[in-house]
């Protein structure tokens with residue numbers, strides 16, 4: 430379980446204070462109006478933004494004092510942060526190892542994941558030659574291969590057209606199930622994740638989170 434306990438972030442002279450719990454293995458959609466603090470929460474969980482107080486726990490263990498690299502978390506941003514002068518393989522491998530040198534097992538996993546994401550053929554390409562959807566799948570592969578149990582997604586597919594966005598969401602859900610990940614996904618289109626989300630965190634002014642579970646019978650398979 431991910432537990433967010435009174436996690437307080439100061440931004441623009443206002444304090445955002447978050448508390449909520451997310452069971453392991455759940456796919457949670459994070460909603461709320463623009464500027465309410467959705468990205469801020471994800472950045473605080475990854476450790477990119479310091480919290481002034483509160484605690485973060487994963488499976489009962491505190492990680493709010495850990496560096497971003499030590500945390501059980503990986504995050505996919507809307508802008509994919511690909512390194513343009515390196516090929517796709519190196520971009521993905523750098524997420525796994527700082528030297529981009531992979532073990533045989535890591536290479537096998539990279540092959541499997543990129544095949545499933547339909548980007549295996551693109552490993553020697555430069556990011557600049559890829560479409561928006563392909564770039565986002567490269568960034569997703571990099572996140573998945575880091576093998577962190579918590580995957581945070583900040584409007585990852587919002588720049589894609591609705592059909593591609595839906596495909597990427599279904600693929601993310603499939604891989605989430607396969608890898609047993611716990612997912613927190615920011616979306617402005619909650620209806621688009623209705624068939625896959627286990628629950629919703631709706632953020633209100635000041636960071637208050639309303640947690641809503643989606644009964645499993647309402648999840649359209």
Ligand SMILES: Nc1ncnc2c1ncn2[C@@H]1O[C@H](COP(=O)(O)OP(=O)(O)OP(=O)(O)O)[C@@H](O)[C@H]1O
Pocket residue numbers: 440441461462463464465466467468469470
């Ligand atoms: N880099 C920054 N420096 C200072 N304040 C920021 C920064 N980024 C966001 N904020 C402020 O923090 C608050 C929360 O912003 P945040 O981006 O987390 O909201 P959001 O819910 O993700 O919005 P959106 O849906 O528009 O992406 C807002 O008041 C915003 O102005």
